[in-house]
Amino acid sequence: MLKLTLVFVGFGLIVQSLIGLAYFISSIAEKEYRASVFGGLQFAAMVGVVWCFLHLASAHFYNTKTGSAVLIGALLISVAAAYLILRRESNPKALQGTHGYITQEAQRFDERDQVFARNRSLRPDSDQYRAYYDDHREYENGDSIRRMKGGPLGQPGTIDKPREHPNIAATFASLSVPMHLSTTEKFSPRPFPLFIGQRASLSAQNASQIVKGCAQRLGADMVGITEINPLWVYSHRGEIFHENWNDWGRTIELDHTHAVVFGTEMSLTMVRTAPHTPTTIESMGNYAKGAYIATQLAAFIANLGYSATANHVRHYDLLLVPLAVDAGLGETGRLGYLMTKRYGPRVRLAAVTTDLPLVSDKPVDIGVEDFCRFCKKCAVCCPSGSIPMGDPFEVNGTVRWKLKAETCFDYWGKVGTDCNVCMRVCPWSHANTFPHKIIRTLIARNRLSRRVFSLMDDIFYGKKPKPKAAPKWAQLKES
DSSP states (O other): OHHHHHHHHHHHHHHHHHHHHHHHHHHHHTTOHHHHHHHHHHHHHHHHHHHHHHHHHHTTGGGSHHHHHHHHHHHHHHHHHHHHHHOOOOOTTGGGGGGGGBOSOOOOOOGGGSHHHHHHTOOTTSHHHHHHHHHOHHHHHHHHHHHHTTOTTSSTTGGGTTSOHHHHHHHHHHHHHHHHTOSHHHHSOOOOGGGTTOOOOOOHHHHHHHHHHHHHHHTOSEEEEEEOOGGGBOSBOOOOOTTOGGGTTOBOOOOOOEEEEEEEEOOHHHHTTTTSHHHHHHHHHHHHHHHHHHHHHHHHHHHTTSOEEEEBTTBOSBOHHHHHHHTTSOEEOTTSSEEBTTTBTOEEEEEEEEOSOOOOOOOOOOSHHHHHHHHOHHHHHOTTOOSOOSOOEEETTEEEOOOOHHHHHHHHHHHTSOOOHHHHHOGGGSOOOHHHHHHHHHHTTOHHHHHHHHHHHHHHHOSSOOOOOOOGGGSOOOO
16 A cells, blocks of 8 residues: 555656646747746756655655655645646536626627727718717717827837838738728628539538538638627628728628637737737738638638628628637637637637528636636736726626727827737737646636636746747848
8 A cells, every 4th residue: 555655646746747847848948938947946846856755765764654644644635636626617607608698688789889990980071970979979089089199000010110110011911811801792702603503402510510621721720600699790880991981880680690700829929029010910910811711711601502701800790709709719808808728818710600500519618707807917917907907897788807998999009009918918828838738727627726827827927927029030120
C-alpha cells in the first residue's frame, strides 16, 4: 500500500512539473517575458518539491510513522484539490442559449439606432438625417461633434502618427473585399444558370454536414447552426452603402428559418498590439475573410436550390453575437463580444441565413458568465471606461452586460483604430497552447478554477498588460 501511494503521489508531482515546464516553454515562445519569469519560478518550485519527495523516499522517511502521516496527508490534500478543481458545475441558463437570459418581452433592435449607422450613413441636411434626429434629439449633439472630428476612422492611425501609412493602407485594402461583396446580387445571390429550377434533395442532417464542411473548407475556424430567433433580426435598415438610400428605414422581413454562423480566429500576434494599427489590419482582414466565406457559402446554397443571404460587415440583417450563442459557438462576455472556448473573444463573426432545412446545434456552457463576473480585466483596462464593472443587467428584456457604445466609438476616433484593448487583455485570449488548453478546460468546469486562474492571470501577465510589438512587416517602417 505504501509503495502504491508513493507511486501515485510521485506521478502526480511529476505530471504537475511537466505541465509547469510546458507553460514555461510556451511563455518564452510567446515572448510573454513576465509570464516566463513567474512560470520559471513555478517550475523551479515544483522541481524542488519533486527532489525533496524523491530524497525523502530514498531515505525511507515515508516508512516512519511521521513520514506515513505526511504522505497520507499529502495524498488526501491532493485528492481533495483535484476533486475541487475538476468537479463540474453547470449554468442552466447558458445551456438555453439567449433564451435563458430573456426576462420579459423584448423588442427588435433598429439598425438606425446603432452608433455606426448613425455616424457613418446619415448625412447632414439630408431627408434621412432630419427624419431620424426629429425623433432622436438625444443623439444629435454627440453625433454632430463626432462627425466634425471625422468619425471613428476619420483620422485613421492617429495613435501611430506620423508613420502609420502602411498599416492603414493594409486596413483599407481589406475593407475593399466586403465592400465589393455588399451589393444585392452578391449578398443575396441567384443560382448559377446551370442550377435554375433545380433543388437538391438533402436530409437536414446531411445538409448541415455539407454546409458546415464547406464553411470550414473556405476558412471558418468554427461554425454552428441555429434556428433564427426573430428577436435578433434588425427591425429596420440603417446602414447604407452604394447610395441605396431607398433602403434606409425599410422594415427588414426575413423568411429564412436557419442561420449558419461562423467565426475566424484573429491572430494573437496582431491583437496583442492593441490599440495600435496592426490590430485594425487584423480586424479588417478577418471581416474580409468573413465576407468571402459568407458570400461563397450563400452562393453554394443558392445553387442547391434554396434561398440564402450573406451577413457580413457590409450587410447585416441580424445581430450575430446572440445568434452565435444560440448556435453553440460560445457565450457573451462582459466586453460584449462572443467568448469562445478555444479563442476567447479573438474571433470575427459572419453568417448565412437560409430556408434550407438544417439541424440546429445546442448552446454551450463554458463558464463565461461566472468568470466575467469575477475577472473584470477588460473593464479595468478599457481606455474609455465603456465596459461596465458591475453584474449583468436588464437591457431590452434580456439580462447581459452592455458597453457604452458612444464612448467606445469616441475612443476609436481618438486613436484612429478599432482599439481591441479589451480583446487583448482578456485571459481567454492567450495562445492556444497545451497549458492554456488545460486552463480553459478547467475554467469551463467550476467556479474555483475560474477564481484561481483569474488571479493567476493577474500575477503572471499583470493587471494591466501592456501592448506588445507588432511583427516586423507591420512595424510602421515608412521613412
